[in-house]
Amino acid sequence: MTKLYYPVIRRSPLWLTATAFAFFGLNQSQAVTASALAQKLNLSIEQVTRIQSQNALSPESLNALPPEKLPELLRELGHQDLPRERAAFRLLQEVDEKHQIPPQPILTALKQLQELRRQIKALKVSGIPVGKVIVPKMMILPFTAGLNPNHTGWSNLGPTNIGGRTRSIIVHPTKPGVMWVGSVGGGVWRTDDGGKNFIPVNDLMANLAVSCMAIDPKNPNLIYAGTGEGFGNEDALRGGGIFLTTDGTTWSQLASTMKPEFSVINRLSISSDSKIMLIAVGRTDTSLGGIYRSADAARQTWVRQLSGDICEVAFHPTLSLKAIASGLSDGNAYYSDDAGQHWTSAKHPETWSGRIELAYARKNPDVVYASIDRNGGEIWRSSDGGKNYVKRSAVGSDGNVVRYLGEQGWYDNVVWAADPTNENKIILGGIDLWKSTDGGDSFIDISTWWDERSAHADQHVIASSADFDGVGKKAIYFGNDGGVYETEDIDTVGNDPDPPRVAGWVRLDNTYGVTQFYSGAGNTSSGVIIGGAQDNGTLCSVPSQRLTWTTMFGGDGGYCASDASDPNTFYGEYVFGNIHRSMDQGQTAEFISGQYWDGKQWSWKQIPYQITDAQLQQCNFIAPITIDPNNSNSVLVGCRSLWRTIDAKTPNTNATGPKWTPIKNSTGVNISATAVAKGNSDLIWVGHNNGDVFMTMNGTASAPTWVRINDHGGSVLPSRFCTRVVIDPADSKRVYLAFGGYTSSNVWKTTDSGQTWSNISKGLPQAPVRSLAIHPDNPRFLYLGTEVGVFASEDAGASWSPTNEGPTNCSVEELFWMNRTLVAATHGRGFFQIDLTAAGGASPAVPGG
Template sequence: MTVSDEELARAKHISVEQVVRLREVRGATNETLDGLSEASVHYALRRLEYPDMPTARGMFRMEQERGDDGRVPAHALGSALEQLWASLAVARPAPVTAGVPTSRADARGRAGPSPTAGMSLAAWEWLGPGNIGGRTRGIVIDPDDPERMWAASAGGGVWHTEDGGGEWQPVDDFLGNLACACIAMDPARPATLYVGTGEGFSNGDALRGNGLFATTDTVTWTPLPATRTPDFAFVSRIAVSSTGEVLLVATNSGVFRCADPGRATWTPVLTGLPVADVKFDPADDARAVAGSMRDGEAWFSRDGGLTWVAAGRGPWSGRVELAYAAADSDVVYASVEMTNGEIWRSTDGGETYEPRKTLDPEGRAAAYLAEQGWYDNVLWAGDPTDADLLLAGGVDLWRSTDGGDRLAEISTWWDRGSVHADQHAVVSHPGYDGVTNRTVFFGNDGGVFKAADLAQVGTEAQPPFVHGWTELVNNYGATQFYAGAGSTTTGKIIGGAQDNGTLCFDPARGTEDWREIFGGDGGWCAADPGDEKVFYGEYVFLNIHRNTDGGTTDDTRGDRYISGQFLNPVTGEWDWKPVPFRIPDAKNRQALFIAPFVLDPNNPERLLAGGRSLWVTDDAKKRNTTTSGPSWRSVKPSAGSPISALAVAPGDSDVIWAGHTDGLVFRTTEGTAATPAWDRVGVTGTRRLEPRRYCTSLTAHPDDTDIVYAAFGGYETGNLWVTRDGGVEWTDLSATLPAVPVRALVLHPRRPRLLYCGTEVGLFASEDEGATWSPTNEGPTNCSVDDLFWMDETLVCVTHGRGMFRIDLSGVP
């Protein structure tokens, strides 16, 4: 059924211009958009106001890693882990510190196989999400036992399944870098796997890598020392020759080649530009192709990757992904970013390319990459019987049966029965023959999915395209959370996740049934301690939303925003309420991508939100309409850089602390006044607050308003400090912590001498108020711990790559 722009505009009460923008930016057809509810169309329009979200995520995360000089040292994460392991070799910590088990890793950082990632350990309990997953950049399958698969997650390391995705487990809790961007199997020796770390695709939360890791038995993973150089900080693709002798690796520094069995010697063979993709001809190890990351370049090699020649092609731009046709390796396809995506084809093995029509079924340009082909761009031509059968992935997946002239959607990003949005990997079943076996696997921002029959999947007459898809996320716990909060009354927990929205865990439903209560990117969270039905979350740039049904339902209309934005019922467009019913810094995008807000622990009606200024509302639960709602006022003027951390003293709402991205920390003792006076702290005493980098966290002592802990980003020492006199004198508590960003800190609610610290390399605990620290990585492992919060005396650990964990510490004497 053909739906014109005008018809769709009338049906959804939007403009023709908005129809065109939705089609281009969401990588969809009019028919797909027609299947959306009107409320969901308007929610999609809301997201159009925030283009290049992956870029914004990346910049946000990068700011937290910079040192005082504004730089992130090469291989800083790996160096920090080595520092940690070296300290463990010198002095083994006690088995338990502050009630939590101490790290099992030895001096090399190895703990032996940990098939449940600490998920079934006696002390730690993994909460999931077991049904959400996370960004997956690569998949490999054992050709001798196709039930055995490995997946590379962007923040949670490599995962493995023995039953075709029925249940996943991490391969190594102490892998030296969990930011895995690609994975490859040696075709001649399937027990040999390689994983590349560090995402080079310019996405916002991309983490730096630490070169390549390898295993020859699928169990024991070790780093390849020769790749621990700045050239291998971002490894995008690994190609292994059919004999397993030669490796080609695409990095942000170019292509590197290794023919050394020990993988000790690497030669730069294509330099000058960042490279996104490199592949061997599956039928001839002498032939290979490569595509650039951002510059619209493609190359070919005829000597096994030793030398490279620029391919003949049209005026290309952006990222270039390539695929050999399994039916005829003279046919090579290119998916070229070019704003919305174009398919080109070579018939001479990648030496020259000609454009295909790249049209949707109605003859319009198929915008399959949706203006973000630099982030999600994948191509597959793996059918051995048909060189014209092609899959292209951007936001959704598209299939072509005529070599890229016409493409049709086979997945629908807005329907839960289909495949998650943002495609990164497509892999054939080892037995795929195009006739009796047409099974293909997919990696995307939601994890791993399967189409049991590529010819039949997504063949509905109209969207949503849900037929034939199987979600294989089961316990694939790679969700990247930023923050969380919980209700001690119901046990429900919410968390803000990268590209997976604000999610809710209900203990009655368990780890396999987390549900989304708000879409997009989630962020900071809060739970009303006196009202089990009220939760707060945020969309990007301080757009705070309120849930009043205990995390039961999803917000599809976007009418839960209490920071000022609303859907205008007259114009059908998003608009802003008048002052004082809006946060100006949210409207003007003056807040951080993930901006801090906190609920006053002494007054659940009082919410504080950090942008350039500090904003407060004293009626956070006021009825929300299109013209009114909670009223906001500024209680702290701009100090230049955005606010990045907030704390209100328990027991005294007048004492407020605010930290900024440039390291400045301020305090007021009259926070409930109309215009509080603020003092910058840490600049007058004999022991000053030294860091001039991102303040990641502020933690107020539960019993003493003069004590606060300040945490900072950067791969430097001195990232955790305490003051005991209201901010005059400061003490550095990081002497026994690794030189990594410290992201969160909490005190035991009954024994405040016990401290728990979340860092870029896991959780640490102290029994002496922070004078010494012991690693406690059994549960969260060495994944980034972005947030910590209490539910009575149970500590909940929020990770950026391994979901959430909790541990009952009520038994601490």
């Protein structure tokens, strides 16, 4: 299959009618009705209009869409709103048995981690020996299974050419080229050369979910970062308040924001005289959110001045008493005339709804623009500082109203009006980017998400360069789901005669390694590594170009698997159990779960050549894939049922391919983890979303017998998301289970095939555990990937150490081995590796089971 770039999936109620738009293959000046286009493409009118509405495609852009991309757009019509579904899946792994998340869970977990590190350092300073144990067991220093406790040894594997979701960009006001960007999973990064190179400012910053930043107008050495992403995502990546740097590199947390109400900071704003800071706080389970105000220089005192789910707050560019704000979901906009102490609702002749983004016009701050998540996107304008608004026409080149937000303005919505020479010049960002020079009455699209030469889809932030003057210096930076992009001239970018709009776009993801992976796998023989990335597809890295990754399959990536016996064969996942296979080391891939493109539409093969649960979307958003370590032709996929093929490498056609059979019937709850014992294909374990765990000892039978083992031996396992099942290759009776939730008791062990269980979580922070790896040469050496980094044990889990404080403080989704090198796939900082060859030969430090 041709390797393509695919966008975030979008779907919700339709707003587009069957109006005229351009036809594939016609000149841009020609236009046909939706019915004519549907007839030409053998589609229904509904399909045609949904394609345009979901993807916010202008008529011209749809006209220019390459024919080979049409199958991907049609494939996505069958799914719900993927950003929300993605978030809901993440939430499943974070809640406890009561479906709750405690206040500031990341902050609490990291505090526990820091305290554990402090205790270890204190013990070392005290000179506790590392030889024979001569102190009480409770004082034994946890060992690190070969990892250096000084944060050394890890090396980055990239990708350095593929970014990730970026919601904040700030530029130094007097030093062109100096800029900080904030990733929602990978923390704050700095560039001193205008984006040619980026470096992370602090991998061990106490929270890497950076959603917004602000620079002090009077002192550019003071930079604030707000954490926690609350833009309508169900998971709302949990934050830890506000962080401050005085040198652009070293960050500390504002103690005053170490409270539950500061878990989701959507926006920061500082008055022009630097005296007042306002923050927009999103709603959480434990807080109503609102606008908080601090009037002391140290930012130690905060007062909530307005309650609500707030997404935007901004001070007037020059008048410190004036400010504007808006809601995330209720359609409200506000203004203040007393530096944020009191707020008044703005007036507008129509009822607003949804998320609202606001922007002062730099040329004339009496002008305020409002981008409304209603009817696919509406632009309104105020001429009195945000008190009263009037709707603008927002007509595109075809004469129709532009629907720039598509169907996900709750997720991506931004407006820019910072040209110092023209108050009528605005840029709107939704899925693509649009520009107006007449105050919002007419627009042209300036980007085309489906072309890799243009800006990536889903716009979140727009920032002018430090020397932007609207005349000779007109560079602007954009943050989106693909990272950071730039244009040197906002007046000429995307001015191609016809779409795609690619002129003037520059991708600035050089060394900006913030890709959010769900999974990873590698082949020792070929050295090829693949990873399933959020919104960036299943990506591939080869040894000759390790840091520069390519696309194996587009869309959202998921779980991955590598055939240990064949250096060419890899498996990946789109979403909901849609499995694809590559047999050329990740250069191309095709579905093997039953769907196929017949040249006109997507169809499903007949049973047994399909995973029926995938067709019905009865799977987790990211469903587990496991290759039988004893038979590489046997691949298992966990959905509502457990599906298996024993001819995974069978050639694929539109009618045949690998045959799939359910070998474990549905319990009504999705399967979340699977494992097959090395040396015994009959021994299979599965975990479920609700914590149920099953085992079979005749797994190769056509109808295996399954035994539920949650409550054997009097120790009841957690009834929350089972993230991982790991069977010890050296002893199949020894099995480890990992669970989600910001709570204790997330790692369990049995040494008798589930007859009895031990909770081996003591000493670990209360955070989701997402992966577990056993050293190939020493089964007592364990490595855990958690929401807050990697932990290790040298005694099969009897005690744990926070290893080398690495590779970062972000979530480690997957740990796997390439020979004796441990590889970590993170959700926000890409891939890392560390050579642990020497560790495997060490003797266990403390006797363990």
